[in-house]
Amino acid sequence: MELKEIMQQRSFAVVGDTLNEAKTAxxxxxxxxxxxxTVYPVGKELASLNEIPDExxxxxxxxxPAKGLKLLQENEKDYKCIVLQPGAADETLLAYLKEHQMPYLEGCLLVGMSLYPREET
Structure with a gap:
């Protein structure tokens, strides 16, 4: 999935410190x-992706990356793609994603929002 297509989706799980105004999350x-x-903040607000009540x-x-890997290993929810923000990936995480054929993109949602505003349907 390309960044343009990702930005046309509806619901996002943002994993990180979503409560700290100084953080990218x-x-x-x-x-x-x-x-x-629709945004589900995971990390400081919800402890797990599995706590998200909706799709x-x-x-x-x-x-x-080590924390991201742990959350993905525990995840039971369906999703379309994982976005790896700059600094959120390492060789171990990338190897896990490839081994389990998990769709991902190394990119930035902030860039995506500025380049590809969501089209209303």
Whole structure:
């Protein structure tokens, strides 16, 4: 899935410190909400992806790769794609994603929101 297609999805799980205004996860969460996306903050607000009560389209990792790997290993929810923010990937995480054929993109949702505003349907 390309960044343009990702930005046309509806629901995002933002994984990271979404409560700290100095963190990228907080900025992504707030900007997604401002643009009308459904956002589920995981890490500081929800402990697990499995706590999300609804379907999710995109998992956005804004955390240390080891923590992201652990959350993905425990995940039981369906999703369309994982976005790895800059600094959220390492060789171990990438190897896990490839081995389990999990769809992912190394990119930035902040860039995606500025380049590809969601089309209303």
């Amino acid at each position: 907080h900025e992504i969460k707030e900007k997604l909400l401002q643009r009308g996306y 999710i389209d995109i998992i956005d990792l804004c955390i240390h």
